[in-house]
Amino acid sequence: MSLPPPAIRVDILRFCHQICKGVQPVWVDIHPDNTAEPSSCFVTVAKAVKAYGGKCVCGWDITEFPTVYLEAEFHGVWCNTDGELIDLTPHELPYKRILFLPDATRQYEGYRLDNFRIASTPDPLVARYIEIAELLYADMLKNGQVHQLGTLKMSRNYAILKTEMLALENQLMNKYGARYFAGLKALGIEL
Numbered sequence: 001m002s003l004p005p006p007a008i009r010v011d012i013l014r015f016c017h018q019i020c021k022g023v024q025p026v027w028v029d030i031h032p033d034n035t036a037e038p039s040s041c042f043v044t045v046a047k048a049v050k051a052y053g054g055k056c057v058c059g060w061d062i063t064e065f066p067t068v069y070l071e072a073e074f075h076g077v078w079c080n081t082d083g084e085l086i087d088l089t090p091h092e093l094p095y096k097r098i099l100f101l102p103d104a105t106r107q108y109e110g111y112r113l114d115n116f117r118i119a120s121t122p123d124p125l126v127a128r129y130i131e132i133a134e135l136l137y138a139d140m141l142k143n144g145q146v147h148q149l150g151t152l153k154m155s156r157n158y159a160i161l162k163t164e165m166l167a168l169e170n171q172l173m174n175k176y177g178a179r180y181f182a183g184l185k186a187l188g189i190e191l
Contacts, residue, residue: 001169002063002071004098006186011120012062015070016101019116025062028077028100032090041076041089042108048088054080058106060116062099066183068176069126072101072116076108093189112140125175129168136161 005012008025016025036044045056057079060072077087077100087098106113114137119126139158154162173180184190 001172001180002065002069003093003180003183003187004095005062005064005066006183008099012064012070012099015072015116015118016060016062018118019060019072020101020103020105023102023104025099025101026085027097028085028087029097030087030089030091030095033088036089038090038092041087044088045076045078048078052080054078056108057085057102058104058108059100059102062101064120064183065172065176066179067120068123068172068179069120069130070118074106074108074113074115075100093184095187095189112137123175125168125171129165129172132161132165132168136165 012025016023033044033048042056049055055078056076058074058076061075062070062072064070075087075089075098077085079085085100087100091098114134117130117133119130136158139155139161143155143158
């Protein structure tokens with residue numbers, strides 16, 4: 001549900017510094033590999049490194065539900081042989097760029113890391129949404145699914161939590177949808 005922010009604001013810089021002190025986020029253009037699948041950044045980058053050289057740079061894809069919450073998802077981008085960072089992974093919506101926070105302290109080790117999230121508004125719905133997201137990751141960790149790519153086999157608890165999360169997403173969209181669609185428009189995306 002979150003989008004790349006249209007600009008780097010003070011609240012985003014504070015959020016980034018909570019994740020990686022002293023590191024500045026950078027804009028990275030998206031040039032999706034037409035053979036890549038969404039959410040397969042590390043596999044996609046590894047193929048590019050093998051085929052063209054360069055390296056994988058690990059970090060965080062910084063997104064927001066405008067004025068509702070900020071989120072950082074562990075992500076890999078390709079650094080080509082000229083030192084240019086490029087996001088090769090397709091995204092659900094046709095973004096032109098992402099806000100990327102490089103993190104030299106972490107490397108991809110074959111498993112998912114939980115996202116960082118912070119509420120931008122003191123709304124109990126947002127707090128519960130963030131709590132459910134953390135509980136979903138804890139369930140994946142407990143059941144050994146952080147090592148799986150693609151579709152996950154859900155535990156009963158995960159299915160219950162996911163159902164609640166979907167309901168919360170609907171409530172958040174009903175309450176703050178105008179802000180979300182304004183965020184899309186700021187990115188030049190019309191649905």
